[in-house]
Amino acid sequence: xxxxxxxxxxxxxxxxxxxxxxxxxxxxxxxxxxxxxxxxxxxxxxxxxxxxxxxxxxxxxxxxxxxxxxxxxxxxxxxxxxxxxxxxxxxxxxxxxxxxxxxxxxxxxxxxxxxxxxxxxxxxxxxxxxxxxxxxxxxxxxxxxxxxxxxxxxxxxxxxxxxxxxxxxxxxxxxxxxxxxxxxxxxxxxxxxxxxxxxxxxxxxxxxxxxxxxxxxxxxxxxxxxxxxxxxxxxxxxxxxxxxxxxxxxxxxxxxxxxxxxxxxxxxxxxxxxxxxxxxxxxxxxxxxxxxxxxxxxxxxxxxxxxxxxxxxxxxxxxxxxxxxxxxxxxxxxxxxxxxxxxxxxxxxxxxxxxxxxxxxxxxxxxxxxxxxxxxxxxxxxxxxxxxxxxxxxxxxxxxxxxxxxxxxxxxxxxxxxxxxxxxxxxxxxxxxxxxxxxxxxxxxxxxxxxxxxxxxxxxxxxxxxxxxxxxxxxxxxxxxxxxxxxxxxxxxxxxxxxxxxxxxxxxxxxxxx
Amino acid sequence: xxxxxxxxxxxxxxxxxxxxxxxxxxxxxxxxxxxxxxxxxxxxxxxxxxxxxxxxxxxxxxxxxxxxxxxxxxxxxxxxxxxxxxxxxxxxxxxxxxxxxxxxxxxxxxxxxxxxxxxxxxxxxxxxxxxxxxxxxxxxxxxxxxxxxxxxxxxxxxxx
Numbered sequence: 001x002x003x004x005x006x007x008x009x010x011x012x013x014x015x016x017x018x019x020x021x022x023x024x025x026x027x028x029x030x031x032x033x034x035x036x037x038x039x040x041x042x043x044x045x046x047x048x049x050x051x052x053x054x055x056x057x058x059x060x061x062x063x064x065x066x067x068x069x070x071x072x073x074x075x076x077x078x079x080x081x082x083x084x085x086x087x088x089x090x091x092x093x094x095x096x097x098x099x100x101x102x103x104x105x106x107x108x109x110x111x112x113x114x115x116x117x118x119x120x121x122x123x124x125x126x127x128x129x130x131x132x133x134x135x136x137x138x139x140x141x142x143x144x145x146x147x148x149x150x151x152x153x154x155x156x157x158x159x160x161x162x163x164x165x166x167x168x169x170x171x172x173x174x175x176x177x178x179x180x181x182x183x184x185x186x187x188x189x190x191x192x193x194x195x196x197x198x199x200x201x202x203x204x205x206x207x208x209x210x211x212x213x214x215x216x217x218x219x220x221x222x223x224x225x226x227x228x229x230x231x232x233x234x235x236x237x238x239x240x241x242x243x244x245x246x247x248x249x250x251x252x253x254x255x256x257x258x259x260x261x262x263x264x265x266x267x268x269x270x271x272x273x274x275x276x277x278x279x280x281x282x283x284x285x286x287x288x289x290x291x292x293x294x295x296x297x298x299x300x301x302x303x304x305x306x307x308x309x310x311x312x313x314x315x316x317x318x319x320x321x322x323x324x325x326x327x328x329x330x331x332x333x334x335x336x337x338x339x340x341x342x343x344x345x346x347x348x349x350x351x352x353x354x355x356x357x358x359x360x361x362x363x364x365x366x367x368x369x370x371x372x373x374x375x376x377x378x379x380x381x382x383x384x385x386x387x388x389x390x391x392x393x394x395x396x397x398x399x400x401x402x403x404x405x406x407x408x409x410x411x412x413x414x415x416x417x418x419x420x421x422x423x424x425x426x427x428x429x430x431x432x433x434x435x436x437x438x439x440x441x442x443x444x445x446x447x448x449x450x451x452x453x454x455x456x457x458x459x460x461x462x463x464x465x466x467x468x469x470x471x472x473x474x475x476x477x478x479x480x481x482x483x484x485x486x487x488x489x490x491x492x493x494x495x496x497x498x499x500x501x502x503x504x505x506x507x508x509x510x511x512x513x514x
Numbered sequence: 515x516x517x518x519x520x521x522x523x524x525x526x527x528x529x530x531x532x533x534x535x536x537x538x539x540x541x542x543x544x545x546x547x548x549x550x551x552x553x554x555x556x557x558x559x560x561x562x563x564x565x566x567x568x569x570x571x572x573x574x575x576x577x578x579x580x581x582x583x584x585x586x587x588x589x590x591x592x593x594x595x596x597x598x599x600x601x602x603x604x605x606x607x608x609x610x611x612x613x614x615x616x617x618x619x620x621x622x623x624x625x626x627x628x629x630x631x632x633x634x635x636x637x638x639x640x641x642x643x644x645x646x647x648x649x650x651x652x653x654x655x656x657x658x659x660x661x662x663x664x665x666x667x668x669x670x671x672x673x674x
Contacts (some may be wrong), residue, residue, distance in 0.1 A: 013640045016652035048639035187597030192634040225544070226582055226635050228648040266540055266579035269633060284540035284571075285578040301537075343639060345602030350639030373603070382598055418599045418638070432601070436633065442578075 003038040005057040006030075009112070011197045012039035012229050013190070014190050016040035018070060019052040023210030025073035026054070035082060041200020045112030046340075046352030046456050047099050055094055056082040064091040067230030079098075099349060099368060102236065103240065104330055107315045108191075108354045111198035112286075117236055122201045126479065128246055130317035134212050135254045135282045143169060143211040146316060150336030154182055156384065158335075158402045158414040161271050161316075163304060165358070167296035170213040171304040176216035178207050178306045179281060182223040182315055183272040185267050186385025188416030191253065192310035193237035193341035194352055196223075196230045199314070200237035204247065204260060206313035209320060210306045211258040220300070221258040222270045222277050225267055234262055254411040269386075269440035273488045274307045276442055287444045309414070311340055335401040343369045345382075358513065365419055376421035378428070384413025386436050389495035389500035390420075409496065418486075426505035430498045431459045437494040448491025451482045465510035520554045521635040529564045536565045539575055545583055552583040559658040590627040590666050591618075596631045599638035608642050615663065627666065 008017075008023040023039060026358070028198045030037045044420060050066035054076075057063075063084040065076065072089065079087040092099060094112075114121040122128070132143045149164030168176060180203065184192040196203055207219045223231055223241035238260050243246045249257045263281050265271050270278045275289035278300050299305025315337065317329050335357035341364055343350045348370035355364070361381055365371070371380055381392040383400075389410035398404055405412050420429075434455035441448045458475045462468060486492040501508070521575035541559070553576050556613055562569040563671045576582045594600075594609050609631075611622070618624040620631045637643035637672070638654030646662060 012635075013637050013652060014639050016643065016650045017640055051640065061527070147627075177601060183594075184636060185634055187595075187634045188599045189634075190637045190638055193636045197541055224636075226632065226645070229650075264544055265634075266544065266581035268579050280540065281537075283535075283537040283575070285574050344599040345641060346636065350641075352639075386598060416599075416638070418602055420602045424602065429598070429601070432598070436597075 002439050003036045004042055004318050004345065005038045006082070007016065007040045007042045007055040007057075007062065008052065009044045010116075010229075010233075011044035012193060012227065013048045014051040015054070015229065017051050021070035022052045022054060022068050024072065025070040029073050029077050033077060035077075037082065040460055042114065043111045043116045044194055044352075045094065045100055046194060046354075047097065047349070048053075048347045048351035050091070050351075053091075056081055056084060057451065058082075058131050060071065062094045064094045064097065065089040066091045066220050076509070092338065098285065099353075100505065102368065103354050104338045104356050106318055106327065106330065107202075107311060108195065108199070108340055108352065109318075110182065110202065111194060114199065116198055116200055116233060117240060117245075119240055122199075126321060127201055128205055130320040131212070132252070133206055134209050134320055134409075135252075135256065139169065139215070139353055142209060142320055143201040145320050145324040146213070147176045149327040150320040150324070150331070150334070151315055151319060151327065152335070152337065153309060154311040154315070155274075156411070158412070159306065159311055164296050164308070165210065165213050168216070168304045168306050171297050175218070175301075176211075176306075177216055177300045178210045178214070178216045178219040178302045178308075179222045179278065179295075180207055180219065181274065181277055181307060181309045182221050182227075183273045183277060184224060184227075184310070184414065185269040186387075186416050187345040188345075188418035189342050189385060189414045190356070191342055191352055191415060193227055193230050195314050195340075196227075197233050200234050201241060202317060203234075203310055204237060204241050206316040207260060208247070208251065208256075208258050208350070209314060209316050212256050214304070214306055216304075216306060217257045217259070219258065220281055221260060221262045222265060222271070222281055223262055224265045231262065238262070246413070255490045268414075268435075268442075270442045270488075270490050273490060275488070277307070278305065285442070287442045288490070290487060323452075332356070332358035332399065332401055334403060339412070339415045341400070341415045341417055343417055343419070346374055346421050347419040348373050349373075357401050358399045360397050360399050361391060361417065364400070364417060364492065365396070366482050369419065372419060372421045374421050374423075376423065378419055379422040379424050380420045380426060380499065382418040382420070383416070384411040384428075385416050385484065386433060387496055388412070388413050388416075388495045390426065390505070391500070392506075411493070412458065424500045424512045426508040427459070427463050428508075430501035431456060431493055433497040434459060437490060443492060445485070445487040445491060447482045447485040447493075449488070451478055451486075451491060452494060454478060454480075457501065459498075462509050468509075472502070520550060520556050522560060523558055524549060526564065528562065531661055532536050534564055536567050536571075539565065539567070540579070541571070543576065543579075547582060553586070565665070584639050588623040589626040589628060590646060590664070591628050593632035593635070594620075595628045595637075595641070595643045595645075597632070597634040599634075600642040603641035605642040608644075608654060608656060608659060612659060615660060627663070
């Protein structure tokens with residue numbers, strides 16, 4: 001008799017709502033009842049609102065049970081869940097869940113499906129096939145495929161990845177680097193984490209491809225310290241890949257040397273900015289550098305460096321394996337391919353939704369998200385993290401496309417979508433934007449360092465109803481100064497959420513008359 | 515993490531484990547904090563010597579990053595996310611509740627628990643989020659918070 005496979009995610013969100021306890025309870029019940037199961041700790045499918053989401057493999061179908069608590073497990077066994085039995089938490093086959101089948105899973109196709117640290121499982125789902133293909137077609141052909149795909153940086157800036165790689169490849173140096181930005185600090189975002197926890201080898205393969213394409217032999221993953229479980233999984237994945245000959249010297253006899261090291265961040269938001277991250281990787285304070293020089297020409301330790309976000313790098317293996325054109329078929333206009341949107345905050349069905357660009361915010365939060373968790377009307381949606389604008393209801397039909405968002409003074413950023421219901425006080429949210437900038441500013445440039453503190457003070461006066469018109473004008477002027485004169489996006493884009501609140505939610509400031 | 519006495523030999527071992535590379539300073543400081551609970555002044559001085567960098571360099575890095583602390587903390591570190599996704603799900607009220615329940619402000623310590631703010635734990639679809647030690651918790655209501663803190667107290671009694 002074959003052992004029944006039972007899947008319980010080992011992923012931060014699932015674990016945060018009890019997945020480890022569920023796994024322990026299942027193992028204990030199985031032992032007590034003498035059933036023969038194989039407990040698999042997979043990644044998350046991204047349907048976070050259903051976590052802990054347990055699956056049982058029955059006749060090659062994976063039957064899902066949602067929101068399972070450790071206390072339910074005895075009951076589930078009684079209901080015959082090892083044979084896919086009926087139960088209040090039973091959702092049916094995982095591949096029939098509308099939230100999942102409505103997606104365009106490109107980069108995240110293995111997340112949830114495989115056992116993240118099994119290199120055999122990775123190989124069985126075309127893992128490392130792209131790197132092997134890279135060795136066959138050569139470095140320039142890899143870069144050409146990335147260019148053809150239209151892939152743009154998924155960290156937020158949206159710079160064309162192929163062009164960046166070409167610049168590094170064309171710059172001569174004794175040493176080049178690949179620096180993966182895993183400092184996912186934007187509130188409302190967790191796609192990097194889910195990828196690293198659910199399919200870590202995919203990131204390693206993407207980094208190796210970047211190294212092969214550009215002539216870099218050393219890679220760093222700059223991982224935020226707030227992700228301790230991710231750190232454990234990635235560390236193990238790197239060791240496993242090295243032992244299997246997919247990292248290290250002369251990878252699979254190709255003559256290509258590439259190895260990866262993890263650097264932990266230390267709780268600084270601004271280190272997600274690429275030049276601050278490079279400073280931090282060198283062991284220094286995360287002070288933003290002036291550009292030029294571009295990191296692609298003079299980056300880590302002054303050497304040419306590919307700096308890419310986790311999801312960008314993890315999107316590359318499929319681009320190389322299946323061809324850039326296939327990826328470019330997703331999306332719209334100049335926003336090609338897919339983005340792993342993250343539905344967060346006050347939303348009923350929060351989680352990760354990988355979709356081609358062009359879907360509207362409303363489709364995401366209503367069709368996928370099911371509206372607010374509280375059942376109240378949506379008041380505002382912040383897209384793109386703490387530096388992204390708050391969209392009012394009237395802007396929810398904007399398609400998620402880099403240029404369409406820029407046109408309304410907003411940005412897609414890393415794809416985080418945070419929903420607020422009508423109880424939110426937007427004046428407090430504007431204040432928080434400035435306060436956050438004051439807390440996290442690296443301090444190198446004055447508009448950001450001083451402007452953010454002054455911004456909090458002016459907003460406090462506005463909330464108190466003091467000299468409203470003067471303070472309104474002063475705040476707008478401060479926003480212009482910060483946007484125009486800051487070194488990086490921290491000070492330069494903090495005005496986005498602030499202005500959006502002034503423009504669309506002015507009623508949340510105290511009534512006139514001060 | 516309780517504070518342990520400073521030990522110069524243990525610090526030298528940490529530095530050696532990182533090949534005494536100045537570029538590894540942040541990684542070294544993480545290890546120092548894991549060992550001693552915070553970064554003692556004596557450690558900063560010795561690190562500057564052993565890495566051949568200035569004390570100002572070490573101080574600059576320690577003071578720049580929110581993770582590094584120069585004072586001892588409580589045995590348990592409780593972080594409550596203060597960022598937007600958690601705000602949208604009531605983190606401000608949860609923080610107020612925590613301050614009342616623990617009798618401390620953010621950045622304060624009482625009864626072996628240090629309460630800290632954190633700006634995003636990446637658990638934004640299961641907000642509000644709290645981290646205790648290295649464990650992240652999601653969908654934390656006031657009641658759930660009290661249970662978690664109660665569990666710590668039980669643990670404390672268990673240790674004693």
